[in-house]
Amino acid sequence: MNRHHIGLTLVSIWSITAFAQPVRSPSYLEGKSQVAEKIANRTFVKPIVKKRVMDLQIAREEADNIFSGNPVAAGKAKAAYRISENDEEYVFLSETIEYKLSKRSHAEHLMDLARYTVAEPTLCIDDDTAHAIAKSYVKRYLKQLPMGLLRHVRTAKLMDAVCRLGKSGNPEGETITQTANFEVTFERSINGVEVFGPGGKLHVYLARNGDVIGHSFILREIEETMSTPSMRPKPYPEIEDRLLSILSRSATDNTELLGVRLGYLERSRKTKQGEIPLAYMVEYSYGPHSKRLVNYYDAVTGLVLDPAANTGMGDSR
Amino acid sequence: MIRTICRSALLACTLTSSIALALDAGAESVENYSGCGCSSGNLRYTHDQASRFIDRIDNWHTRKFWFADGNAWNSDLVEMDLNVGGTDDYYGDGVHILFISGHGGYSGGYYYGYLCKSAGYNSCSYSTSRTYLGENAGQAYSTNTGKLRFLILATCHSVEKSSASSEWGPVFWRGKDLMYVMGYSGTSEDSENTDEVGEEFAQYAAGDKKTLKQSWFDAAREAFSSDVPALITHGTSQADANSRRDNMKLSWTPTGNSPSWVAWSWKD
Numbered sequence: 407m408n409r410h411h412i413g414l415t416l417v418s419i420w421s422i423t424a425f426a427q428p429v430r431s432p433s434y435l436e437g438k439s440q441v442a443e444k445i446a447n448r449t450f451v452k453p454i455v456k457k458r459v460m461d462l463q464i465a466r467e468e469a470d471n472i473f474s475g476n477p478v479a480a481g482k483a484k485a486a487y488r489i490s491e492n493d494e495e496y497v498f499l500s501e502t503i504e505y506k507l508s509k510r511s512h513a514e515h516l517m518d519l520a521r522y523t524v525a526e527p528t529l530c531i532d533d534d535t536a537h538a539i540a541k542s543y544v545k546r547y548l549k550q551l552p553m554g555l556l557r558h559v560r561t562a563k564l565m566d567a568v569c570r571l572g573k574s575g576n577p578e579g580e581t582i583t584q585t586a587n588f589e590v591t592f593e594r595s596i597n598g599v600e601v602f603g604p605g606g607k608l609h610v611y612l613a614r615n616g617d618v619i620g621h622s623f624i625l626r627e628i629e630e631t632m633s634t635p636s637m638r639p640k641p642y643p644e645i646e647d648r649l650l651s652i653l654s655r656s657a658t659d660n661t662e663l664l665g666v667r668l669g670y671l672e673r674s675r676k677t678k679q680g681e682i683p684l685a686y687m688v689e690y691s692y693g694p695h696s697k698r699l700v701n702y703y704d705a706v707t708g709l710v711l712d713p714a715a716n717t718g719m720g721d722s723r
Numbered sequence: 724m725i726r727t728i729c730r731s732a733l734l735a736c737t738l739t740s741s742i743a744l745a746l747d748a749g750a751e752s753v754e755n756y757s758g759c760g761c762s763s764g765n766l767r768y769t770h771d772q773a774s775r776f777i778d779r780i781d782n783w784h785t786r787k788f789w790f791a792d793g794n795a796w797n798s799d800l801v802e803m804d805l806n807v808g809g810t811d812d813y814y815g816d817g818v819h820i821l822f823i824s825g826h827g828g829y830s831g832g833y834y835y836g837y838l839c840k841s842a843g844y845n846s847c848s849y850s851t852s853r854t855y856l857g858e859n860a861g862q863a864y865s866t867n868t869g870k871l872r873f874l875i876l877a878t879c880h881s882v883e884k885s886s887a888s889s890e891w892g893p894v895f896w897r898g899k900d901l902m903y904v905m906g907y908s909g910t911s912e913d914s915e916n917t918d919e920v921g922e923e924f925a926q927y928a929a930g931d932k933k934t935l936k937q938s939w940f941d942a943a944r945e946a947f948s949s950d951v952p953a954l955i956t957h958g959t960s961q962a963d964a965n966s967r968r969d970n971m972k973l974s975w976t977p978t979g980n981s982p983s984w985v986a987w988s989w990k991d
Contacts (some may be wrong), residue, residue, distance in 0.1 A: 631843065695879065
């Protein structure tokens with residue numbers, strides 16, 4: 407083998423083993439510097455979730471309070487509620503009013519199903535009014551929640567649209583759109599640190615005329631004695647190295663790191679959590695036709711927090 | 724009078740059978756794109772989404788298949804009668820309800836889904852330019868008619884809020900039995916937050932018998948990601964399309980009517 411061949415072989419090996427380095431977006435770089443500032447010379451509390459029993463008797467008491475005192479349910483559910491139960495939750499249903507209590511997270515969900523996802527023929531309020539109504543509802547009817555620790559994060563709208571189809575199913579004419587419902591979301595923080603994931607949220611649902619038609623929340627109760635700061639996170643670059651190592655096996659030419667945040671990960675209503683871990687949340691994508699991938703790493707141990715359950719043993723052809 | 728009774732009996736009979744009818748359900752998902760020679764970038768939670776969907780809907784309907792990675796073929800969404808290697812009549816269009824999870828995109832007015840290559844269809848994607856789903860006898864490419872009614876595309880860009888009518892209007896036109904498509908506008912998330920979406924949808928739509936609209940939006944809300952869930956259906960008039968969008972359930976059956984309107988929704 408001459409020198410030319412050796413050179414070509416080395417280039418070939420390099421092209422096989424090297425991988426496209428992900429692009430770091432401006433939001434990612436900004437997130438990285440914010441994370442560094444957040445953890446500098448600081449320790450964090452370890453939130454322990456208060457142990458609470460959720461059995462049928464307690465669930466019934468909660469349901470009785472809702473069906474007698476909450477304006478979404480009271481007066482509208484004239485028939486006695488029916489109770490059903492599965493591994494995950496208690497469900498109380500009376501006419502169109504549905505109330506669910508989660509066994510593992512104590513998450514709560516109340517909805518007037520007749521008015522949810524339906525655009526009623528009424529005038530529509532604006533976003534600011536929706537926010538104000540939602541805030542007032544929480545203060546008055548969800549007094550057990552720490553409203554002072556919840557911040558408004560967004561007012562989403564469920565939008566409806568319709569249009570006529572012409573030849574071969576191609577649209578023609580004007581598209582008519584309207585707001586069906588509002589969903590006002592509040593998010594909690596723990597000792598000033600943001601909480602991400604499906605938990606730590608409160609949603610209030612409104613009809614287009616501003617009537618509250620339901621609420622839902624996943625807000626695990628935290629022990630008050632947890633206030634001693636005790637956790638020191640690993641610096642983020644250590645986590646970044648782990649991610650880059652994973653991406654070395656799957657990155658494409660268009661891989662882009664989109665963002666990184668430090669916060670507490672509060673999980674879905676189906677998950678029993680004894681403590682709420684401090685975590686790094688990293689977002690990336692493989693390009694224009696890619697899903698947005700989100701990985702969580704335990705900020706103290708550096709371990710991946712979110713292993714997938716199913717690794718792909720589907721049916722044979 | 725006798726005719727009225729017969730009609731009533733027939734209606735009752737039809738309603739009963741449609742309520743009791745178990746739907747055939749399928750699911751396909753890809754995480755390991757590099758393993759099937761495609762370069763889309765590997766994912767982590769699409770198998771969770773698809774397997775949990777099929778496991779849950781199996782409580783009320785009939786599980787036909789869940790294909791993963793190299794067994795999840797783009798050709799399953801490509802019309803077989805086009806003779807380009809499509810296998811939709813056996814799989815994608817051989818069930819009433821289909822759940823797909825993987826990458827997706829929108830380009831040139833068409834939706835593109837990304838599963839794996841197969842021996843007869845050597846492409847890393849399929850697009851709505853070659854989907855004839857739920858086609859009836861007499862419609863184009865209906866030598867083998869289609870069966871699909873409800874399609875869930877848990878991918879990016881599957882029901883674009885600003886162009887859903889042009890994305891799906893022609894597909895509804897080509898297949899009268901395809902009634903409802905659910906998915907996302909813009910990008911969708913792959914994370915532990917979204918791995919329950921398929922299972923939640925199956926529970927709400929099949930178990931709790933809620934409307935498809937409530938089921939899909941509730942399933943997506945549970946994840947609380949920044950995803951924009953969206954859905955689309957069709958009808959013979961504006962009122963019919965609106966009503967079908969708001970009220971359709973899994974128990975609804977195709978009308979055989981050609982679509983004259985499309986109605987869609989999204990949340991953001």
